[in-house]
Amino acid sequence: MRRFSAAYLSRTRAGMWADSIAALSDLDLPNRRRILDVGCGTGELTQVLAAASQSENTNAAPARVVGLDADRSLLDVAQSETDLEYAQGDATALPFADDAFDLVVCQALLINLPKPAAALEEFARVSSDLVATIEPNNAHVGVDSTVEAEQRLEQTARDAFVRGVNTDVSIGDAVPSLFDSIGLQEISTARYHHEKRTEPPYSSAELSDAAAKASGSGLDDHATELRRGLDTETAPTSYDELRSQWREMGRSIVEQMQDSSYRRVEVVPFDVTVGRVPSDT
Template sequence: MRKFSPEYLRRTREGMWDDSREALQDLSLSDRSRVLDVGCGTGELSAVLDAESPGEVVCLDADPELLRVAREATGLPVVAGDATRLPFPDDAFDLVVCQALLVNLPDPAAAVESFARVSDDLVAAVEPDNAAVGVDSTVSAEVALERSVRESYMAGVRTDVALGDRLPDIFEAAGLRDVRTRRYFHRKVTEPPYDELELEDAARKASGAGLASHETELRRTLSDDEYDALYRDWREMGRSVVEQMQERRYRRAEVVPFDVVVGRVTD
């Protein structure tokens, strides 16, 4: 299981579902009585589920630090546990859902089977299609560099971070039926005035810290010379980002497609 800091999760999920919740329609949230958010992280989806459902929402994660943040942010009950061995009896919930979890698990099918065991109605997964991320930036080098890093990272990471069309097959293999898919586009825009997190992100690009956090995965596919060249180019790009921010002319837009897959448990 890949681990993430609370700060990283907040940055990547900030604003998600604020623009539209139409893609969650098949979860029938207004009819739910007991909902489990698996791999809740810092609780962003948990808060949406709580707002849209009259039932109780329970947050589960394997990371105690993330659970602490989720509890403080949402006030919802939290449980520590493994997504592939959920610590609940059969049919304990009428909706079990996760967001950006399966792409980080070595065995996503085992997790979906566990979801189906503890649900007596619906199972859902909201997973990013990382192969289809789109980036536009006023720093021209940023677009090509991010594409290169993303491709190398996806080749080097040891989980399937672009499940894409495989998700419905995983659901059906777990015995789920009436499997439906909707797509949601999470758009993140950086533009003046910049907030503290955006300034920190720019500083991490200029220092190389953002790239270095993925060094292990990148070095699995890049030679030492290729990684060192990428690192130099990344830092130079980061310095350009900082310069444009100081002049208040830096703008960046990122669009991450998410597939919302829902299936029904059969008797």
């Protein structure tokens, strides 16, 4: 299982869904009573689900919202931040009874699973009504930066990661047919663009991000996949060469931050797919 640090998850999810939850409208959150967020990590989406599912009828009991992840250390961080319910478990063998929830959802989980269909079948088993996935489309990330090399080097790293990873990180387009293949009905899709802006005054997370680029440690988190994608005869550059250019880029970012001239915009498209469990299963 690919592991993620709590710092990476909170940095990449910061501000996500804060601008608009319109793309989540088919999850019908205000009418959900029992929601499971699978592969919840540090629980950023779990909190969004909990807030959006609180009934407009204040007399109704709040929805039960549970976050599940395989990684205990991430759940500990999630639990320390809210009083929501968290459970440890495997997405392909969920520790819940059939129909225990009326919505089972995941965000950025399928792209990390060798057999995403096996997880979706489990989602359909434990949901009495809706199944939803929110997956980033890594092939279409856009970056604009005042450091000229950043756009090019990030594209090289992303392409190498896609080649070197052993799961389907471009699964987005295939999700509706996966839903269809396991018998989900009324399948709908929507797209959310998660825009992350870096501009002065820089937050401490943005300063640490720049320092991680300058030291190469950010790239090293994905060294296995990047080496697999780059250390081949046909690759445009080697991992070591990319890392050296990456560190130089990081130093330019740190310099621009020192005179407040650094600006960066990244847009990550996320595809939201929703399907309904047929009533006779």
